[in-house]
Amino acid sequence: MISFKKGSFRIGEAELKCKKANGCDYYGNPQWDGFCSKCYKDIQKQRRMNASPKKVQINKSNAKPDFKKNGLTEKKSKLSYLKMFNTIKSKDDISEKSKKDYDPLIAKKLEQVDVEYLSLLSEPKSLRSDLKKQIRNFCQMMMMSHLHSPVDLQSELTQHFYQNILDMLNNNYSYDELDHEKKEQILDYAEKYSMIKLYKYLFCMTLADEEEDLCIQKRIRQLNWVNAKHLDCDIDKTNAQIIELVYKAILELLDMDSAIAPQDKLACVVRCCRHIFGVLQGGNNGVKGPASADDFLPVLIFVVLKANPVRLKSNLHYVTRFCNASRLMSGEAGYYFTNLCCAVSFIEKINAELLSMNTEEFEQYMNGTLVSDTWDSALIICEGMHQMFEQLALLADLKRRNLLIVEDAIKLKKEMSNFKDEFMEQFSVLKEVYTINDDSNQTDTKMSVSIDDFDPMCSNLPPWTMTPQIIQPAERTHTSSTCTDVDSWDIHSAETVSLHSLDACLGMSQEKHVVAGSSFEHTIKEQSHLNEIQEISIQGWQIPSIPCETGGKIITSSKSDIQ
Amino acid sequence: MANRAVPQRPNGQTPGKICQFKLVLLGESSVGKSSLVLRFVKGQFHEYQESTIGAAFLTQTIHLNDVAVKFEIWDTAGQERYHSLAPMYYRGAQAAIVVYDITNQDTFERAKNWVKELQRQATPGIVIALAGNKLDLNTMRSVQTDESQTYAYENGLMFMETSAKTSANVTEIFKAIAEKLPKNENTNTAGQGRRLVDSAEGSNKSLSSCCK
Numbered sequence: 001m002i003s004f005k006k007g008s009f010r011i012g013e014a015e016l017k018c019k020k021a022n023g024c025d026y027y028g029n030p031q032w033d034g035f036c037s038k039c040y041k042d043i044q045k046q047r048r049m050n051a052s053p054k055k056v057q058i059n060k061s062n063a064k065p066d067f068k069k070n071g072l073t074e075k076k077s078k079l080s081y082l083k084m085f086n087t088i089k090s091k092d093d094i095s096e097k098s099k100k101d102y103d104p105l106i107a108k109k110l111e112q113v114d115v116e117y118l119s120l121l122s123e124p125k126s127l128r129s130d131l132k133k134q135i136r137n138f139c140q141m142m143m144m145s146h147l148h149s150p151v152d153l154q155s156e157l158t159q160h161f162y163q164n165i166l167d168m169l170n171n172n173y174s175y176d177e178l179d180h181e182k183k184e185q186i187l188d189y190a191e192k193y194s195m196i197k198l199y200k201y202l203f204c205m206t207l208a209d210e211e212e213d214l215c216i217q218k219r220i221r222q223l224n225w226v227n228a229k230h231l232d233c234d235i236d237k238t239n240a241q242i243i244e245l246v247y248k249a250i251l252e253l254l255d256m257d258s259a260i261a262p263q264d265k266l267a268c269v270v271r272c273c274r275h276i277f278g279v280l281q282g283g284n285n286g287v288k289g290p291a292s293a294d295d296f297l298p299v300l301i302f303v304v305l306k307a308n309p310v311r312l313k314s315n316l317h318y319v320t321r322f323c324n325a326s327r328l329m330s331g332e333a334g335y336y337f338t339n340l341c342c343a344v345s346f347i348e349k350i351n352a353e354l355l356s357m358n359t360e361e362f363e364q365y366m367n368g369t370l371v372s373d374t375w376d377s378a379l380i381i382c383e384g385m386h387q388m389f390e391q392l393a394l395l396a397d398l399k400r401r402n403l404l405i406v407e408d409a410i411k412l413k414k415e416m417s418n419f420k421d422e423f424m425e426q427f428s429v430l431k432e433v434y435t436i437n438d439d440s441n442q443t444d445t446k447m448s449v450s451i452d453d454f455d456p457m458c459s460n461l462p463p464w465t466m467t468p469q470i471i472q473p474a475e476r477t478h479t480s481s482t483c484t485d486v487d488s489w490d491i492h493s494a495e496t497v498s499l500h501s502l503d504a505c506l507g508m509s510q511e512k513h514v515v516a517g518s519s520f521e522h523t524i525k526e527q528s529h530l531n532e533i534q535e536i537s538i539q540g541w542q543i544p545s546i547p548c549e550t551g552g553k554i555i556t557s558s559k560s561d562i563q
Numbered sequence: 564m565a566n567r568a569v570p571q572r573p574n575g576q577t578p579g580k581i582c583q584f585k586l587v588l589l590g591e592s593s594v595g596k597s598s599l600v601l602r603f604v605k606g607q608f609h610e611y612q613e614s615t616i617g618a619a620f621l622t623q624t625i626h627l628n629d630v631a632v633k634f635e636i637w638d639t640a641g642q643e644r645y646h647s648l649a650p651m652y653y654r655g656a657q658a659a660i661v662v663y664d665i666t667n668q669d670t671f672e673r674a675k676n677w678v679k680e681l682q683r684q685a686t687p688g689i690v691i692a693l694a695g696n697k698l699d700l701n702t703m704r705s706v707q708t709d710e711s712q713t714y715a716y717e718n719g720l721m722f723m724e725t726s727a728k729t730s731a732n733v734t735e736i737f738k739a740i741a742e743k744l745p746k747n748e749n750t751n752t753a754g755q756g757r758r759l760v761d762s763a764e765g766s767n768k769s770l771s772s773c774c775k
């Protein structure tokens with residue numbers, strides 16, 4: 001059945017909203033301490049103003065140069081821009097900043113990336129340090145600039161950085177040994193590492209991005225009535241396997257938001273699309289031929305509509321801007337990503353004509369007067385919800401059972417201590433008996449009288465030996481009478497308990513002769529029975545012999561204890 | 564922009580120059596775009612073909628003398644309702660095949676519109692080929708060869724009549740495109756760090772410098 005991957009559960013809307021007190025309507029982002037970018041920037045600005053007002057002044061005055069005139073001026077301005085960064089950054093500033101920005105989660109992710117690429121970067125020796133230096137410089141520059149440079153420039157700088165790495169690998173003679181694939185992977189590493197590090201500065205950084213996110217989210221919610229038929233999708237809703245593939249595609253798409261590096265987000269898209277091809281081929285044992293774009297795009301649109309991923313546009317923009325451009329222009333991943341962009345673009349454009357229905361009908365659907373098909377379109381999601389609830393129920397059941405186990409364990413513990421107490425009691429009786437017995441070589445009658453005094457019910461019991469078999473049922477009744485919740489677990493534990501008692505009894509009879517030696521008499525005479533008993537119980541039920549009559553008392557005393 | 568290369572072939576042969584191109588398929592629904600590309604990709608050159616689960620994105624390599632030309636073929640959704648999305652597909656494409664059905668005059672008119680759009684909006688210098696498909700249905704022809712030939716000549720297009728069914732001219736048209744594409748020596752820097760990733764799962768990645 002469908003498995004919810006970690007991190008793919010969706011969060012309530014309220015939790016996603018900006019944290020600002022007077023109800024800002026934008027989405028917040030953990031990267032911005034739960035604020036939206038605008039509020040976060042305001043706060044940051046304020047902080048910066050307080051910290052170093054002069055620097056902000058410099059940056060502000062140069063904040064928006066026009067970089068898009070022609071190649072030459074573009075390069076020039078970029079260069080001057082870079083110089084500007086160099087002049088404004090002082091070492092203190094950076095180290096202070098990086099300390100403040102330290103995020104254990106990101107640090108852990110970076111560590112993972114380092115481990116993943118460890119062997120790749122080991123040869124040649126200079127590679128790691130060269131790469132690290134480039135990455136560090138790039139990251140520092142981006143961190144310095146993220147608040148006041150336009151996002152297009154940041155994107156350009158990033159692409160430039162990728163190009164620089166590639167140039168370094170291609171032109172430096174020490175890297176001649178590396179083959180193309182290695183170089184690719186090294187580039188991958190640089191991209192992954194720097195993007196994870198810079199994620200909170202680069203993802204969803206403009207107000208426009210957020211507006212678009214909200215807009216598309218609202219739009220998709222409005223279009224919740226659109227079903228597979230409207231889109232001419234070929235989805236066999238009666239096939240469980242197909243339905244599962246649709247769910248998987250939806251989950252992969254939802255997962256895109258939790259991936260950090262651009263290539264990881266891209267990988268989510270690729271996995272989503274592969275599931276869609278699975279759908280089109282009719283599941284694992286599909287008989288249909290290879291699906292073409294005509295079949296593929298409608299299903300992708302359907303999946304996007306049903307998934308309604310959070311921060312969809314921000315994610316698309318982030319990948320477009322900061323993923324190595326070549327990856328998006330070509331290759332399977334590029335193709336799928338382009339299709340996703342197309343699907344989103346189509347959703348933004350959807351109108352009556354595009355769905356081949358008349359305008360009135362479309363309007364009625366959009367303003368909610370016509371809802372007949374909602375069930376149809378929601379079916380798939382309902383099923384998902386249904387499964388989720390099933391799994392939640394399963395979890396609840398497991399939790400309940402776990403509680404029962406804990407409860408039983410506590411009970412068992414209590415019973416064991418009771419058992420011990422009883423033995424202490426027995427022991428004191430026993431001691432008395434022994435004391436009597438010691439003297440009773442002369443007076444037999446005295447002993448029987450004393451037992452009768454303690455236990456009037458003794459007459460009901462078999463007059464003969466107290467053996468383990470007699471203790472066992474006594475323990476059983478004990479357990480079941482204390483347990484109020486009777487279910488399978490209780491039965492189980494009851495059995496365990498009685499097994500314990502059985503063991504104990506067996507132990508008793510085995511140890512009988514061993515313990516009943518002279519040392520035993522000795523301890524009784526020393527009157528240190530309490531310590532002795534504790535020791536006995538710890539030693540694992542090495543219980544001294546019990547004469548038959550006192551043995552009978554175990555049953556009755558335990559019964560009266562409970563009552 | 565011929566910029567990427569595949570490093571090693573499965574059989575371990577040292578590769579010559581390998582250039583990669585993005586090619587989009589355009590044309591009305593049912594003219595045979597998918598059939599054409601399937602015929603081209605599945606019909607031959609099995610040795611280098613990557614496994615695909617759909618016919619929407621396919622790759623195929625052609626050998627021209629010492630150069631291996633790898634086509635990355637992007638199928639586009641042909642339905643009328645998706646026409647406005649086409650620019651996203653042909654962005655960055657180095658070649659396009661505009662397909663029409665020789666038995667259907669409307670599809671030819673539609674093809675002309677595609678050509679116009681490509682010439683106006685696509686990458687400058689994009690190689691455009693016009694393919695009159697379903698040549699095997701010659702008896703039902705409604706678009707005359709002369710007409711298309713003249714149109715293609717006037718607009719600087721390559722032109723061939725093809726049949727996905729009989730595979731007539733299928734490889735030929737791709738080969739002709741491959742020949743016409745610039746296999747420039749110095750496209751490396753122009754590529755702006757472009758590289759390709761064959762699959763996002765990291766199976767088989769390649770790097771530029773075919774043209775190095």
Ligand SMILES: Nc1nc2c(ncn2[C@@H]2O[C@H](COP(=O)(O)OP(=O)(O)O)[C@@H](O)[C@H]2O)c(=O)[nH]1
Pocket residue numbers: 292294590591592593594595596597598599641696697698699700725726727728729
């Ligand atoms: N007779 C004939 N039929 C073809 C040819 N090419 C495609 N078809 C048929 O035309 C229909 C549409 O083809 P398809 O490749 O799906 O067109 P697309 O929508 O442009 O991708 C299918 O039924 C094909 O069998 C051809 O060369 N000759």
Ligand SMILES: [Mg+2]
Pocket residue numbers: 292293294596597598638641
């Ligand atoms: Mg097709």
Ligand SMILES: [Zn+2]
Pocket residue numbers: 018019020024025026035036037038039040
């Ligand atoms: Zn806010």
